[in-house]
Amino acid sequence: MVRTVAAPATSEPGESTAKGEQTRRLIVDTAVRLFGEQGYDKTTMRAIAAAAGVSVGNAYYYFPSKNHLVQAFYTTVQDAHDEACRHALATPGPFVDRLRAALLTGVEAMAPYHGFAGSFFKTAAEPGSPVSPFSADSAPTRERSVRMFRSVVDGATTKIDPELRAELPELLWLAQMGITLYWVHDTSPGQTKTRLLVERSTPLIDRLVGMSRFRVFQPVVREALSLYRLLR
Amino acid sequence: MVRTVAAPATSEPGESTAKGEQTRRLIVDTAVRLFGEQGYDKTTMRAIAAAAGVSVGNAYYYFPSKNHLVQAFYTTVQDAHDEACRHALATPGPFVDRLRAALLTGVEAMAPYHGFAGSFFKTAAEPGSPVSPFSADSAPTRERSVRMFRSVVDGATTKIDPELRAELPELLWLAQMGITLYWVHDTSPGQTKTRLLVERSTPLIDRLVGMSRFRVFQPVVREALSLYRLLR
DNA sequence: GAGCGTAGTTGAACACGTTCAAGAAGGGCC
DNA sequence: GGCCCTTCTTGAACGTGTTCAACTACGCTC
Numbered sequence: 001m002v003r004t005v006a007a008p009a010t011s012e013p014g015e016s017t018a019k020g021e022q023t024r025r026l027i028v029d030t031a032v033r034l035f036g037e038q039g040y041d042k043t044t045m046r047a048i049a050a051a052a053g054v055s056v057g058n059a060y061y062y063f064p065s066k067n068h069l070v071q072a073f074y075t076t077v078q079d080a081h082d083e084a085c086r087h088a089l090a091t092p093g094p095f096v097d098r099l100r101a102a103l104l105t106g107v108e109a110m111a112p113y114h115g116f117a118g119s120f121f122k123t124a125a126e127p128g129s130p131v132s133p134f135s136a137d138s139a140p141t142r143e144r145s146v147r148m149f150r151s152v153v154d155g156a157t158t159k160i161d162p163e164l165r166a167e168l169p170e171l172l173w174l175a176q177m178g179i180t181l182y183w184v185h186d187t188s189p190g191q192t193k194t195r196l197l198v199e200r201s202t203p204l205i206d207r208l209v210g211m212s213r214f215r216v217f218q219p220v221v222r223e224a225l226s227l228y229r230l231l232r
Numbered sequence: 233m234v235r236t237v238a239a240p241a242t243s244e245p246g247e248s249t250a251k252g253e254q255t256r257r258l259i260v261d262t263a264v265r266l267f268g269e270q271g272y273d274k275t276t277m278r279a280i281a282a283a284a285g286v287s288v289g290n291a292y293y294y295f296p297s298k299n300h301l302v303q304a305f306y307t308t309v310q311d312a313h314d315e316a317c318r319h320a321l322a323t324p325g326p327f328v329d330r331l332r333a334a335l336l337t338g339v340e341a342m343a344p345y346h347g348f349a350g351s352f353f354k355t356a357a358e359p360g361s362p363v364s365p366f367s368a369d370s371a372p373t374r375e376r377s378v379r380m381f382r383s384v385v386d387g388a389t390t391k392i393d394p395e396l397r398a399e400l401p402e403l404l405w406l407a408q409m410g411i412t413l414y415w416v417h418d419t420s421p422g423q424t425k426t427r428l429l430v431e432r433s434t435p436l437i438d439r440l441v442g443m444s445r446f447r448v449f450q451p452v453v454r455e456a457l458s459l460y461r462l463l464r
Numbered sequence: 465g466a467g468c469g470t471a472g473t474t475g476a477a478c479a480c481g482t483t484c485a486a487g488a489a490g491g492g493c494c
Numbered sequence: 495g496g497c498c499c500t501t502c503t504t505g506a507a508c509g510t511g512t513t514c515a516a517c518t519a520c521g522c523t524c
Binding site: 118121122123125126127128129134182184185187193196197200201203204207208220223224227230231 | 350353354355357358359360361366414416417419425428429432433435436439440452455456459462463
Binding site: 465466467468469470471472473474475476477478479480481482483484485486487488489490491492493494 | 495496497498499500501502503504505506507508509510511512513514515516517518519520521522523524
C-alpha cells in the first residue's frame with residue numbers, strides 16, 4: 001500500500017484537501033462575520049452552522065470548540081495592524097514616535113471589534129484557554145506581534161541600554177496586552193481613554209527607557225530584567 | 233394600610249426575614265464548599281441545589297446567577313488575609329517589609345483556592361461582570377482591600393513623596409490585581425513563581441517609591457499620577 | 465377564623481456548547 | 495464495476511445555566 005499524501009505533523013481536518021479547505025473557510029468566514037455583527041455570546045454555533053449551510057457537527061469536525069473560531073479574528077486584526085503601521089515603521093526615527101505609532105495603530109485596528117472583544121474577552125482570559133494570548137496555540141500571533149515591536153526597537157534612533165534593548169520587544173508586547181486589557185474595559189465613547197493612555201504613556205515609557213542607560217539605574221534595570229526572565 | 237417593615241434601598245430576597253436568611257446562608261455555604269472541592273465549572277447549580285436540599289429555582293430566587301455566588305468566596309479569602317496580616321501591620325516599620333507582608337499573606341490566603349480561581353477567573357475577567365474586581369458589586373471588597381494597603385502605607389517609616397503617598401494604596405491594590413493575574417496563570421508547583429515575584433518585586437517597588445521624593449523624578453511622578461487619575 | 469398579599473419554593477422547559485454513533489461521498493486499486 | 499479506506503457530514507442526544515408560571519407557607523388585618 002502506498003500513501004499518496006503524507007499527513008503533516010500537525011494535521012488538522014480539511015487542511016489538505018480542496019473540499020475540506022473550502023468548507024473550513026466557509027465556516028470561518030461566516031463565524032467571523034456573525035461575531036462582528038452580533039458579538040461572541042449571541043452568535044451561537046447553531047446560527048453559524050445554519051448561516052454557513054452546514055450542520056453543527058460539521059463545524060465541530062473542523063474546529064474543536066467555539067473558541068478556536070476566534071483565532072481567525074486575531075489574524076484579521078493583526079493583518080490590519082501590520083498594514084497600518086508598516087509605513088510609520090519604514091524609516092528609522094525616535095523611539096517614542098515609533099512606539100506611539102505602533103500602539104495607536106493597534107488600537108485603531110481593534111476598534112471595530114470593541115463590542116465583540118468585550119463579550120469574548122472572558123474566554124481569552126481563562127488560564128488554560130487555547131485562545132489565551134499566552135497559550136501555545138496563540139504562539140504564531142504572539143511571535144508575529146513581538147516581531148513587530150522588535151522592528152519598533154530596531155529602527156529607534158534613541159540610545160537604549162543593550163540588555164534592556166534585547167528584552168524590550170517582549171516587554172512592549174506585554175505592555176500592549178495591558179493596554180488591551182484596559183481597552184476591553186474602556187467604556188468611554190470611541191475608547192477615547194485608551195487613546196489618551198497610549199498618547200500620554202508612551203513619552204513616559206520613552207523617558208524611563210532613556211534613563212535605563214545611566215549608571216545609577218543599572219542595578220534596578222538589571223534586577224528587573226533578571227526577575228522578568230526568571231518568571232516569564 | 234401600614235407597611236410594618238420598610239424595604240431597604242438595596243433590598244435583596246431573603247435578607248430581611250429569618251427564614252430567607254437561613255436558606256440564603258445554606259445555599260451560599262453549600263456553594264462555597266462545593267466550589268472549593270470541585271472547582272467552579274464542575275460545580276453545577278443542580279448539584280448545589282441538591283446538596284443544599286432545595287430546588288434549582290430556589291437558588292435563583294436568592295442569587296441572580298452562579299457568578300453571584302462567588303462574592304462569598306471573596307469575602308472568605310479577604311477575611312483570612314486580614315487576619316493573617318493584622319499582626320505584621322500592627323507596628324510601624326519600613327515600607328518594604330510591610331508591603332512584602334501584605335502581599336505574601338495575600339498569596340497565602342488565596343493558595344487553597346488556586347484550582348478554583350483558575351476555573352473561575354474567566355468569569356471575573358469579563359468587562360461587565362458583577363464579580364469583576366472593578367465592578368460596582370465588588371466595591372465593598374475592593375475598598376476593604378485598598379484600606380488595608382492604606383494601612384501599609386500609613387505605618388511605613390520610609391520617606392515617600394506626599395502626592396504619591398496619597399495614591400499609593402490604590403496603586404498597590406492594582407499591583408495586587410496584577411500579581412493575582414500572574415498567580416492565576418502560574419502553573420509552578422505551590423505557585424512558587426508568584427511568591428518569588430512578590431519576594432523580588434517588593435524591593436524594586438520600594439526603591440522606585442523611595443526615589444519618588446527626589447527632585448529629578450518629580451516631573452515623571454507628577455505626569456504618571458495625573459495620567460492615572462485621569463484614566464482611573 | 466377568614467381573607468389577602470408578600471415571601472418563599474418548585475420543577476418543567478428553553479437555548480446553549482458539545483459529543484457521538486451512524487451514514488454519505490470521494491478516490492485509489494483490483 | 496466492485497471493493498475498501500479515508501474524509502466528510504449529519505442530527506439526535508447530553509448536561510449545562512437560566513427562566514417562569516404555578517404553587518405553598520407565612521404573617522398581617524378585619
